Amino acid sequence: MEQILANGLYLGAQYALIALGLTLIFSLMNVLNFAHGQMYVFGGFVTYTVVAQFGLPFIVGLIASAVVLAVMGALIEKFLFRPVIRRSKRDESTMLLAAGIAFFLDAVILLLFGEKQRGVPKIVNGVFNWDMRLIMPYDRILIAALAVGLIVGFILFMQYSRTGRAMRALAQDRMAAQLMGVDVDRYSMIGFAMGAMLAGLVGGLLVTITGINLGMGGPTSIKAFLMIMIGGAGVISGAIAGGFILGMMESVGLTLLAAYGDVTYLMIFITLMIFLAIRPQGLMGKPWG
Amino acid sequence: MTDQTQAAPVAESRVLSTPRLLGIGVFLLVVFVLVPVFISLSGRWDFYYTLTSVALLSVAAAGVWLTFYIGRINIGQGAYALMGGYVSAVLMTQYGVSFWLTLPLAGIFCAVVSVGIGLPILRLRGVYFAMVTLVLTEVARLTALALPITNGAKGITSIPLPGELSIFGLTIIPDFATLANPKLAFYLMAALLMVLTYLVLWRIVNSRLGHLCRSLQQNEELSASIGVNTAMLRVLAYAISSFFGGLAGAIFVAISQSIYPSSFVVQDSVNFMLYCFLGGLGYVFGPMLGTLLLYFGWDLLSIAKQYQLLIYSGALIALMLILPNGVLSLLDKKGGSK
Numbered sequence: 168m169e170q171i172l173a174n175g176l177y178l179g180a181q182y183a184l185i186a187l188g189l190t191l192i193f194s195l196m197n198v199l200n201f202a203h204g205q206m207y208v209f210g211g212f213v214t215y216t217v218v219a220q221f222g223l224p225f226i227v228g229l230i231a232s233a234v235v236l237a238v239m240g241a242l243i244e245k246f247l248f249r250p251v252i253r254r255s256k257r258d259e260s261t262m263l264l265a266a267g268i269a270f271f272l273d274a275v276i277l278l279l280f281g282e283k284q285r286g287v288p289k290i291v292n293g294v295f296n297w298d299m300r301l302i303m304p305y306d307r308i309l310i311a312a313l314a315v316g317l318i319v320g321f322i323l324f325m326q327y328s329r330t331g332r333a334m335r336a337l338a339q340d341r342m343a344a345q346l347m348g349v350d351v352d353r354y355s356m357i358g359f360a361m362g363a364m365l366a367g368l369v370g371g372l373l374v375t376i377t378g379i380n381l382g383m384g385g386p387t388s389i390k391a392f393l394m395i396m397i398g399g400a401g402v403i404s405g406a407i408a409g410g411f412i413l414g415m416m417e418s419v420g421l422t423l424l425a426a427y428g429d430v431t432y433l434m435i436f437i438t439l440m441i442f443l444a445i446r447p448q449g450l451m452g453k454p455w456g
Numbered sequence: 457m458t459d460q461t462q463a464a465p466v467a468e469s470r471v472l473s474t475p476r477l478l479g480i481g482v483f484l485l486v487v488f489v490l491v492p493v494f495i496s497l498s499g500r501w502d503f504y505y506t507l508t509s510v511a512l513l514s515v516a517a518a519g520v521w522l523t524f525y526i527g528r529i530n531i532g533q534g535a536y537a538l539m540g541g542y543v544s545a546v547l548m549t550q551y552g553v554s555f556w557l558t559l560p561l562a563g564i565f566c567a568v569v570s571v572g573i574g575l576p577i578l579r580l581r582g583v584y585f586a587m588v589t590l591v592l593t594e595v596a597r598l599t600a601l602a603l604p605i606t607n608g609a610k611g612i613t614s615i616p617l618p619g620e621l622s623i624f625g626l627t628i629i630p631d632f633a634t635l636a637n638p639k640l641a642f643y644l645m646a647a648l649l650m651v652l653t654y655l656v657l658w659r660i661v662n663s664r665l666g667h668l669c670r671s672l673q674q675n676e677e678l679s680a681s682i683g684v685n686t687a688m689l690r691v692l693a694y695a696i697s698s699f700f701g702g703l704a705g706a707i708f709v710a711i712s713q714s715i716y717p718s719s720f721v722v723q724d725s726v727n728f729m730l731y732c733f734l735g736g737l738g739y740v741f742g743p744m745l746g747t748l749l750l751y752f753g754w755d756l757l758s759i760a761k762q763y764q765l766l767i768y769s770g771a772l773i774a775l776m777l778i779l780p781n782g783v784l785s786l787l788d789k790k791g792g793s794k
Contacts, residue, residue, distance in 0.1 A: 199583050201726070247773065255780035259529050262586070263733040264776045266726050270769035278766065385722060389594060392587040400583055433598040436591055443588060444576030 169301040175418035176411070177307055180314035181369055183410025185387065186394035187321060187403065188365030194338035194401030195358040197258060198248060201265040203366050204388035205272035210236050210367025211379030212280040218287045218374075225290050225375065232371035233364045240363025243268060244356045269384070276381055286378030310372050317368060318407060325403060334358050338401060396439065399452020408450055487647050492640060504639040506755045510748050511646035512707045515653045517731040517743035519700030522657065524737050525666075526693045527673035528578070532589030533701045534725035535596035536566045540702025541715045545612040546605055548709075555618035556629070559706050566702030567695040574694040578687075581676075593725040600717035611716030618645075618710050642711050649707060650744070653700055658740045660696070669693055734775065736782025745783060 185207060192200045200206075210232040217228035251264050291305045325331035333354045336344040345351045370379065394413050398405025413435070420431035443449075495503050516533050523530035540562035547553040547561060577588050600606045617632040629645075632638050660666050668689055671679035680686045709715050731750055735742030753771070757764045779785055 193583065197583075199586060247777065251776055251780050257737060257781075258582075259524075259737075260733065260776070260780050262529065263730055264773065266730055267769050267772035267776060270765060271773060274763075274765035274769055278762065389590065389722065392590060396584065396587050396591075400587075430598070430602055433595065433602060436595045436598070439591065440573075440577065440588070440595075443580065443584070447580045447584060449584075 169297075171418050171422050172415075173301055173303055175415035177303070177311045177414070178417055179411030179414030180311045180318070181373060181410075182390065182394055182414045183318055183407045184314050184365055184369045184372075185391045186398070186406035186410045187318065188362040188369075189391045190395050190398075190401055190403065190406040191334075191365070192359055192362035193395070194403075195334060196244075196248065196252070196261075196355055198252075198261045198265060199392075200362065201262065201388060202243075202269040202272055203362075203391055204384035204386065205269050205276065206236055206239070206363050206366035207370040207387050208379055208381065208384045209239070209272060209276055210370030211374040211383075212276060212285065212370075213367065214371035214374050215285045215287055215379060216280070219285070225287070228287075229368065229371040232367040236367030237360040237364040241356050241360040243363070244359035248359070249352065249355070269388070273381065273384060276384075280381075282381050284378050284380040285374070287375050290375050306375060310376060313372060314369070317365075321365070322403065330354070330357060393435070393439065396443065396449055399449030402449075402451045402453070405449055405451035484651070487651065488644065492643070501639060504643045506752060508639075508643045508646045508711060510751045511643070511650040512704050512711070513728070513731070513751060514744045514747040515646075515650055515707070516701050516704035517728045517747050518653050518657050519697035519704075520728045521732045521737070521740075521743045522660070522669075522693055522697045522700075524732055525661070525673060526669045526690055527676070528581070528690075528694075529583075529586035529729065530589050530694075530697065531586050531722075531725045531729050532592035533697070533728045534593040534720035534722065535589075536570065536698040536701030537705035537708065537724070538593075538596045538600060538715075538717070538720040539569065540566050540705030541709045541719060542600060542606055542612070542705075543702065544706035544709045545615050545715045548615055549612055550605075555616075555706075555710055559703065562706035563699040563702040566705075567699040570695050570698030571691055574691045574698075578690040578694060590722060590725065593720070593722050597717045597721060606717070609717060611714060611719075613714040615709055615713045615715075617713070646707055646711070649703065653703070654741065654744060661740050665689075665692075730772070734772075734782060736784035739782070739784040739787075742782055742784050749783065 185203070188206075189200055189203045192198055192203075213232040213235050214225075214228035217223050217231045218225055247264060247268065248261060251260060252258075255261070289304075289306050291309055293305045295301070295303045295305055295308060325335060333344070333349045334357070336347065336349055337351060337354055337358070341351060373379070390413065394409035395401075395406055396409070397412050398407070398409030416435050416438075417431060420434060424431050424434065491507065495501065516537050519536070520530045520533045543562040543565045544555070544558040547558045548555060553561075573592070577585065577592075580588055601608055606612070617638065618629070620629060620631040632641055635641050661669075668679070668684055671684060672686060672689060676686055705715075705720065708719065712719075727750070731746035732743045733746070734750060735744065735746030750772075754764070754768055757768055760767050775783070
């Protein structure tokens with residue numbers, strides 16, 4: 168039992184961090200970023216290159232991932248999303264753009280890093296063992312702790328910094344924020360960069376444990392969508408709740424349903440459908456209209 | 457004044473003016489005569505496979521377009537295509553039903569299922585609906601893996617070719633296995649179904665139902681407040697959409713003679729949406745053009761080897777930047793109709 172809970176918390180921490188980036192971009196620009204999973208993979212490959220190929224310490228790789236992805240996110244927002252949002256008649260047009268970017272990143276990853284599964288050596292050795300009831304490698308504990316630290320840091324940043332306040336204002340009411348003198352273009356760009364950076368950071372963290380490969384992008388995006396549907400799109404607390412709930416469900420499901428074959432995700436999806444029929448806006452989302 | 461400008465395009469599209477008829481005639485001539493002639497002259501028989509795929513994918517994309525028409529982003533068409541494919545395959549291999557009968561049955565099955573699924577999820581809007589339908593594709597794949605009747609990951613293979621269809625002893629469609637050139641037959645079948653699908657779609661859009669759908673797209677609360685049964689209309693449009701999806705899946709099974717849980721995945725669902733976007737959401741024939749451009753373009757780009765995806769996605773992004781409202785928005789008059 169303790170083992171299931173610990174696994175769930177470990178999964179939840181990384182999932183929440185992925186969902187945070189997606190929900191941030193969604194709340195600021197009303198864009199469903201299909202390329203989020205690809206950004207995560209890209210971040211993982213950057214860390215891999217820095218750590219395994221250049222032989223630099225892990226923390227440098229992590230920072231490199233964050234910087235590369237933040238710059239990429241800022242450029243994508245400035246040169247792709249902004250003009251399309253301005254000129255298209257329907258909001259949904261951005262989805263085509265996002266899907267196009269997802270393909271593009273896939274192609275770039277394939278050309279730059281190849282299609283092989285990559286990983287970096289363990290950063291901490293040893294396994295935490297509590298009476299055989301709870302077994303957890305130290306590096307997983309470290310990664311989970313780092314993820315929780317980043318989540319807390321992100322919340323504090325959004326809550327107390329000037330930039331964070333501006334972005335929250337933007338998410339609440341774009342027009343009103345603009346009238347109050349918030350530089351909408353600038354903060355949209357920063358928001359997108361931060362969302363991409365979070366995806367890159369998770370990629371960098373997880374490359375030490377699960378490794379990274381080209382095919383992980385799409386499924387990661389789908390999981391991230393699931394989380395923000397559970398929690399409510401565009402709400403920070405919702406993304407965190409969604410991440411931890413999905414992590415817990417996955418952990419419990421894999422243990423309890425193992426006898427019936429690979430049906431955990433099927434059960435999660437069906438549960439989600441029923442849940443959304445009762446509460447369409449998710450746990451903490453605002454109802455529309 | 458405003459009334460007139462809004463009514464004008466509708467009235468125009470309802471009347472079959474001479475240039476319009478001519479255009480349809482040219483289109484049919486190209487699809488059914490010129491393409492086969494061109495292929496037999498150039499000897500590029502592989503184009504048949506590509507064009508057949510375009511035709512069947514554009515049938516599914518037509519369904520996606522219809523859900524766009526009621527203001528919902530549907531990324532779940534792959535689920536219905538897969539479902540339709542399995543219905544057709546199971547009926548043919550295990551119950552010995554003729555392919556031509558499974559074609560409508562697959563569509564109807566999907567439509568019935570979609571009513572059950574649509575009732576709860578069509579209450580969602582915008583991004584939520586998009587995400588749920590995306591998840592739906594994944595659900596369909598996992599269900600196909602888990603159910604015993606679908607034969608799991610091994611899929612259903614060696615499905616027979618479409619048999620002969622005859623009424624009162626009169627052969628309308630000969631047995632595909634006896635044909636000298638089944639590729640041509642498949643092409644003609646898929647193209648015919650595509651033409652019929654778009655005919656139906658065009659008729660729907662220019663009917664009372666189409667007007668009601670447009671009112672949903674613009675403002676659902678407003679149209680509900682003036683007495684439109686929005687809940688029923690949504691489900692109806694979604695059911696028609698899924699019918700097309702199932703139909704496309706059944707054609708796919710006949711052509712590839714096999715189906716696997718991975719025959720239609722999330723990627724395909726996203727592609728259907730892209731076809732619609734690229735062609736233009738405001739035009740009935742948009743999805744057809746979008747499918748042709750994207751699928752054919754992808755096929756032609758295979759000469760670029762490892763840069764195929766890079767060029768393809770680059771072109772997609774560039775197109776989006778230049779024409780954010782779809783290729784057919786080129787036809788829009790300056791500042792003209794919506």
